[in-house]
Amino acid sequence: MSDTADTGGDTPPLAGVRVLDVASFIAGPAAATVLADFGADVIKVEPLDGDPLRRMGDGAGMPKCDVDYSWALDNRNKRSIALDLKRADGRAVLDRLIARADVLITNYPFPVRARLRLRYDDVAPVNARLIYASLSGYGETGPEADQPGYDITTYFGRSGIVDAMRVADGAPSLTLPAQGDHPTAMTLFGAIMLALFTRERTGRGGQVATNLLHNGIWSNGIFAQAALLGAYPEPRRGRQYAKNALANAYRARDGRWLSLVIVREERLWAGFCQAIGLPGLIDDPRFATRAARAQRVPELMAILDAQFATRDLADWRPRLEAAGITFGTLPGLRDLPDDPQLAANGTFIATSDPDVPRTIANPISMAGAPQVAPRRAPALGAHTDDILREAGHAAADIAALRASGSVG
Amino acid sequence: MSDDTPLDAELPLAGLTVLDVSSFIAAPAAATVLGDFGADVIKVEPPGSGDPHRNSFQNPNYPRADVNFVWQLDGRNKRSVALDLKHADGRACFDRLVSRADVMIVNFPAPVRERLRLRWEDVAPVNPRLIYASLTGYGETGPDRDMPGFDVNAYFGRAGILDAQRTEDGPPGFSLPAQGDRCAAMTIVAAILMGLRRRDRTGQGGWVGTSLYANGVWSNGTLAQAALVGAFVEPRPPRTRPRNALANIYRTRDDRWVQLTLVREDKGWERLCRALDRADLPADPRFATRDARRANSAALVAILDAAFAAQDWAHWRRVLRAHEVTFGVVERLQELPRDEQARHAGIIAETTSPSVPYTINNPVRLGFARPRPAGAPPAVGQHTGQILREIGLSDAEIAALRAAGAAD
Numbered sequence: 001m002s003d004t005a006d007t008g009g010d011t012p013p014l015a016g017v018r019v020l021d022v023a024s025f026i027a028g029p030a031a032a033t034v035l036a037d038f039g040a041d042v043i044k045v046e047p048l049d050g051d052p053l054r055r056m057g058d059g060a061g062m063p064k065c066d067v068d069y070s071w072a073l074d075n076r077n078k079r080s081i082a083l084d085l086k087r088a089d090g091r092a093v094l095d096r097l098i099a100r101a102d103v104l105i106t107n108y109p110f111p112v113r114a115r116l117r118l119r120y121d122d123v124a125p126v127n128a129r130l131i132y133a134s135l136s137g138y139g140e141t142g143p144e145a146d147q148p149g150y151d152i153t154t155y156f157g158r159s160g161i162v163d164a165m166r167v168a169d170g171a172p173s174l175t176l177p178a179q180g181d182h183p184t185a186m187t188l189f190g191a192i193m194l195a196l197f198t199r200e201r202t203g204r205g206g207q208v209a210t211n212l213l214h215n216g217i218w219s220n221g222i223f224a225q226a227a228l229l230g231a232y233p234e235p236r237r238g239r240q241y242a243k244n245a246l247a248n249a250y251r252a253r254d255g256r257w258l259s260l261v262i263v264r265e266e267r268l269w270a271g272f273c274q275a276i277g278l279p280g281l282i283d284d285p286r287f288a289t290r291a292a293r294a295q296r297v298p299e300l301m302a303i304l305d306a307q308f309a310t311r312d313l314a315d316w317r318p319r320l321e322a323a324g325i326t327f328g329t330l331p332g333l334r335d336l337p338d339d340p341q342l343a344a345n346g347t348f349i350a351t352s353d354p355d356v357p358r359t360i361a362n363p364i365s366m367a368g369a370p371q372v373a374p375r376r377a378p379a380l381g382a383h384t385d386d387i388l389r390e391a392g393h394a395a396a397d398i399a400a401l402r403a404s405g406s407v408g
Numbered sequence: 409m410s411d412d413t414p415l416d417a418e419l420p421l422a423g424l425t426v427l428d429v430s431s432f433i434a435a436p437a438a439a440t441v442l443g444d445f446g447a448d449v450i451k452v453e454p455p456g457s458g459d460p461h462r463n464s465f466q467n468p469n470y471p472r473a474d475v476n477f478v479w480q481l482d483g484r485n486k487r488s489v490a491l492d493l494k495h496a497d498g499r500a501c502f503d504r505l506v507s508r509a510d511v512m513i514v515n516f517p518a519p520v521r522e523r524l525r526l527r528w529e530d531v532a533p534v535n536p537r538l539i540y541a542s543l544t545g546y547g548e549t550g551p552d553r554d555m556p557g558f559d560v561n562a563y564f565g566r567a568g569i570l571d572a573q574r575t576e577d578g579p580p581g582f583s584l585p586a587q588g589d590r591c592a593a594m595t596i597v598a599a600i601l602m603g604l605r606r607r608d609r610t611g612q613g614g615w616v617g618t619s620l621y622a623n624g625v626w627s628n629g630t631l632a633q634a635a636l637v638g639a640f641v642e643p644r645p646p647r648t649r650p651r652n653a654l655a656n657i658y659r660t661r662d663d664r665w666v667q668l669t670l671v672r673e674d675k676g677w678e679r680l681c682r683a684l685d686r687a688d689l690p691a692d693p694r695f696a697t698r699d700a701r702r703a704n705s706a707a708l709v710a711i712l713d714a715a716f717a718a719q720d721w722a723h724w725r726r727v728l729r730a731h732e733v734t735f736g737v738v739e740r741l742q743e744l745p746r747d748e749q750a751r752h753a754g755i756i757a758e759t760t761s762p763s764v765p766y767t768i769n770n771p772v773r774l775g776f777a778r779p780r781p782a783g784a785p786p787a788v789g790q791h792t793g794q795i796l797r798e799i800g801l802s803d804a805e806i807a808a809l810r811a812a813g814a815a816d
Contacts, residue, residue, distance in 0.1 A: 030629075044639060045746075062634070063639035067637050070630050145749075152736070157737055157738050158737055159740050160743075172657065172738060173427075173574050176572050177630040182630075183627050187772060188597075189769045191773070193605065195774070197601050206774070207409045209409050219751070221582070222478055225477045225478065232742060239629075296633050332568055332572070332582050333628075337635055340549075345546075360625060360633055360636070365618065366599060366617075
C-alpha cells in the first residue's frame with residue numbers, strides 16, 4: 001500500500017460503536033484504545049479515585065518524567081466518567097450506559113465482578129446485543145481463576161517464557177513494562193471484532209475472553225507445543241560460549257551493541273583487523289587461520305571486547321562498512337524517535353496534546369481508514385456530565401448524583 | 409464464561425474462504441486462527457517442498473523431536489494446494505481461487521510480490537470484495553520496506569526490546585522462537601475481521617496490514633512512549649545488586665527460580681524473614697528499614713541467595729505460601745502438559761492427529777463457539793485435486809496442469 005492509497009476523510013471503520021472500558025491498568029484498557037483509534041466512542045468508567053494506572057508512573061523500572069506517558073498511551077481517545085458502582089444510583093447510571101453500549105470490556109477479578117454485579121449474566125439482561133469482553137490473568141474457570149495476574153508474573157513468568165530465557169548457569173532474562181499486556185490487548189481487540197462481525201449476521205451479542213497466561217503460552221507456542229510432546233529446549237549458552245568470535249556481539253564504548261556476521265572469513269580477516277585498528281593480529285600465529293581462531297575463541301573475544309570498548313558505535317560503523325564487514329546493531333530506545341522507517345509507516349502519530357506531542361499508533365493499518373487523530377487521555381471524570389446528559393439524565397438528576405457522591 | 413453456554417449452530421467464520429499465500433509463522437499463524445473458527449483456509453504453496461516452515465522443526469535451536477510439532481501448530485485446520493505461480497496456467501488457477509476468496513494473507517517481501525503480481529492492486533481487479541492482509545517485516549513504505557524481517561531482528565531487535573532488556577554491563581536480551589510472530593498474528597486476525605465487518609456494511613473489500621516492527625514497538629509501547637517524550641531508564645543493575653532485593657529473583661537448590669514481589673514491604677519483610685528461618689534479620693541495622701535495605705541491597709541479596717539455595721523449589725513454595733509472602737512462579741515448560749489451569753483455560757487442545765495429540769489453542773475464547781478441533785496439518789498439495797475441482801476444473805484439466813508442472 002502506498003500512502004496515496006489512503007482516501008482519508010472516510011468514516012472510520014468503527015464509527016458508531018459504543019464501548020465501555022470498565023477496566024484498569026493496561027491489557028484491557030489498551031484493547032479499548034484500539035477500538036477508539038478506529039473511531040469507536042470509548043467511555044472509560046472509573047471509580048471515584050480513578051484507574052490506578054493514573055498513579056503508576058514512578059515505579060523503579062520506569063523512566064522518570066513529568067508527563068504521564070503511560071496513561072497518555074493507553075487511554076488516548078477516550079472520555080472518562082467517574083462512577084461509584086457500589087452505590088445503587090451509581091450502578092443505575094452504569095445500567096443506562098450498558099443499555100446503549102455495543103461492547104463492555106472488563107478485567108476486574110471475578111470476585112469483584114460478582115460483588116459489583118458485572119458478570120455477563122448480570123449485564124446481558126440489560127442488553128442482549130452487548131459484546132462482553134473479559135480479560136483475566138488465568139482464564140475464566142479453574143483453580144487459579146480468581147488469582148490476580150500481571151504481565152510479568154503471568155504472561156511471562158507462569159507461561160514458561162522467563163525460565164526459557166535463561167542462559168546456561170545464568171539468571172533468567174528480564175521483560176519490559178507491559179511488554180505482554182500490549183499484545184494481549186490485540187488478542188482481545190481481535191476477539192471483539194470477531195463478535196461484532198458475528199453480531200452483524202446473527203443479531204446477537206455474547207461473551208468473548210482472553211487471558212494473560214494463554215497469550216504468554218501462545219507467544220511461546222513453539223516451545224509449548226514441544227513441551228506437550230515431552231521435548232524441551234536446552235538453556236541458551238551465553239555469549240562467552242560462542243563457537244566463533246567473528247559471529248558474536250560486541251559492545252562499543254557508548255554501551256551500544258553490534259553483532260558481527262563475517263561469513264567469508266578468509267577474505268575479510270585482514271581487512272577486519274585493519275578496520276578495527278589491530279593490524280598486528282593479521283599475521284599473529286594464534287589467530288592467522290580460521291582453524292587457529294576456532295581454537296582460541298575466548299582469547300580472541302577478550303581482545304575484541306577490549307578493542308570495541310575503545311570507540312562509540314557511530315565511530316565503528318563507517319570503519320566496518322568501509323571494510324565490507326557485515327554487522328547488525330541493536331537500536332536502543334533513544335534511536336526510535338528518529339527512525340525514518342517508523343516515520344514512513346506512520347508508527348508514530350502527532351497528537352494535539354503539547355505535553356505528549358507524538359504517540360504510538362496501534363499496529364493495524366487499513367486502507368481508507370486512518371487511525372483517528374489522537375486526543376489526550378482524559379482527566380478523571382472529565383466527561384461525566386456530558387455522558388450523563390447523553391444517557392438521558394436531566395440536570396437535576398446529575399446534581400443529585402453529584403450531591404450523593406455517586407459520580408465524580 | 410462457563411463451559412455449558414449454548415453454542416451457535418455454526419462456527420463464526422464458517423463459509424469464509426481464506427487463501428494463505430505466506431510462509432513461516434506470523435502470517436500463516438493468523439490463517440490458523442481463522443481456520444480454528446471455521447474458515448476454509450487454503451494454503452497456496454510452491455510445488456515440491458512447499459512452505460519452508462515445514463522444515464523448521466529441525467532448527468538446531470528447537471527441542472529435538474521426531475514428529476513435526478511445529479507444522480502441527482501452524483499448519484492445522486488448513487488444506488494445501490501446490491501451485492506454481494510463475495507458470496501461466498498455475499497463475500490462472502490462482503486467479504480463480506482469488507475470485508472466490510474472502511481473504512488473502514500475504515507476507516512475501518515487496519519485490520517478490522511485485523514479481524509474482526501478488527500486490528493488492530494486482531488482485532483487486534479480480535475480486536474487489538477481497539480482504540487483502542499484508543504482513544511485512546518493516547512496513548509498506550520507507551527505506552527498509554524491501555528488507556526481509558524476522559521476529560528476532562524486526563520485532564525484538566529493531567524495536568529496542570533486546571537493548572532495553574540488558575542489565576548494566578550485561579549483554580542484550582534474547583527472544584524465543586517466533587515469540588513475536590505469534591503476537592503479530594493476532595494483530596493480523598483483528599485487522600482482517602475489521603475489514604470483513606466493513607465489507608458487510610459497505611460491500612467493499614480492501615487492504616489491511618501490519619508489520620513485525622510495528623508490533624514490536626507496540627509491545628514495547630510504554631517505554632517507547634516515554635522515549636517519544638525524551639524519558640529513558642538506565643539499564644537495570646545486575647541481579648546481585650538490584651535496586652530492591654525484595655523485588656528480585658532467587659535460585660533454589662534444584663535450579664528453579666523464585667520471583668519475590670513484596671508489595672507491602674513493611675509486613676512482607678518480617679514474614680519473609682520468618683519463612684527463611686532468619687528471625688534475626690529484622691533487627692540487623694543494615695536491613696531494619698526500607699531505606700537501609702535499599703542501601704545494602706547487595707549484602708541482602710547475598711544472604712537471600714544462600715538461603716534460597718539451601719532448599720528445593722517445592723519447599724519454598726510451601727513455606728512462602730504458609731507465611732503469606734507474595735511470590736511469582738518462574739514456571740517451567742516441563743509443567744505445562746499437566747497444568748490443570750491450562751486445561752480449564754482452554755490453552756491446550758486435543759487434536760485428531762495421533763503423532764501430536766495435543767496442541768496450543770489460539771488465545772481467543774468465545775461464549776458462542778469453540779474452536780474447531782485440530783486435525784493433522786496437510787502434506788504439500790494434499791488437497792490440490794479436491795480444490796481444483798471445487799473451482800470448476802475437470803479431471804482432464806487437472807491432469808494437464810500436473811503434467812505441465814503448474815500444479816502438483
